[in-house]
Amino acid sequence: MSNLLAVIHVKKKGLGLDDDTYRDLLARITGVRSAGDMTEQQRLQVIAEMDRQGAASAGPRRSLRADRVSGRYAGILRALWLTGYNLGIIRDSRDSALISFVERQTGLSHTAWLNDPYDAARAIEALKKWIEREGHIKLTSRSADDRRGAVIERQLELLGLASLPEDLADAADDEVIGALGRQIRRAAK
Numbered sequence: 601m602s603n604l605l606a607v608i609h610v611k612k613k614g615l616g617l618d619d620d621t622y623r624d625l626l627a628r629i630t631g632v633r634s635a636g637d638m639t640e641q642q643r644l645q646v647i648a649e650m651d652r653q654g655a656a657s658a659g660p661r662r663s664l665r666a667d668r669v670s671g672r673y674a675g676i677l678r679a680l681w682l683t684g685y686n687l688g689i690i691r692d693s694r695d696s697a698l699i700s701f702v703e704r705q706t707g708l709s710h711t712a713w714l715n716d717p718y719d720a721a722r723a724i725e726a727l728k729k730w731i732e733r734e735g736h737i738k739l740t741s742r743s744a745d746d747r748r749g750a751v752i753e754r755q756l757e758l759l760g761l762a763s764l765p766e767d768l769a770d771a772a773d774d775e776v777i778g779a780l781g782r783q784i785r786r787a788a789k
Contacts, residue, residue, distance in 0.1 A: 604643040608635045611647065611655035624709045625649065653712075669695040671712040673720040677702065680727045680739075683751055686781025687735040688758065688788050701727070748773040755780040759787065 612622050623633045629649050630642040638646070669678050681698045684690035690697070702711050705723040714720045728739050737754045739747055752773065756763070759780065768776045 604640060604647065605635055608643060608646055608650070611650040614655045615650060615653060621710055624713065628708070628713060667694075667696045667699070669698055669711045671710070671714050673714045673724065674711050676724055677711060677714075677727065680724065680731065683739075683747075683777075684727070684731045684735070686777050686784070687731065687737070687751065687754060688781070688784040689731055689734040745773075748777065751777055752780065755784060758784055 617625065626635060626638075626646060627633045629646050630638055632638050632642060635643060635646065677698060678695075681690060681701075682693065685693040699709075699711055702714065702723045703709055705726045706714065706719045708714060708719060714723065731737065732739055735754060737750055739750070742750060752764075755777065764776065768779055771779070
């Protein structure tokens with residue numbers, strides 16, 4: 601085992617990568633799924649990417665969990681996923697379901713590997729289009745506040761309500777969306 605191969609394995613452990621996620625990383629960077637089959641140059645590319653992912657940082661490192669959304673685009677993906685869930689379009693709110701969706705859209709096995717804006721846009725836009733098509737709501741070209749207001753309006757329509765219930769009148773938008781989403785899911789059962 602070359603010195604670089606040992607470094608890769610130490611960094612793999614430091615990042616907390618499971619075998620499938622590790623091999624996906626190798627393939628994404630070099631096209632080869634085994635560090636043992638790589639050239640020294642390819643191994644250096646993998647080490648550089650692992651360092652960029654945080655393997656070289658000092659101190660304890662949170663490991664990548666296969667069942668938790670993480671990475672550069674995790675916030676927008678999670679927000680859209682929960683929007684779909686609270687409109688009754690998406691049935692499973694778990695991060696693992698979102699990760700599976702992203703994998704179907706991009707071929708990447710985890711949201712943490714969504715570093716290329718093109719790949720991220722594919723997943724984000726597919727999710728937006730799904731929500732717009734199934735939820736009969738327009739999300740694109742709106743600010744975050746406008747989107748929240750549109751979601752609440754659509755939820756009220758789905759529930760057949762003309763206005764917010766009194767107990768939600770003073771609540772924050774996200775709290776309202778969650779409460780109305782629970783009502784929509786109960787009504788769908």
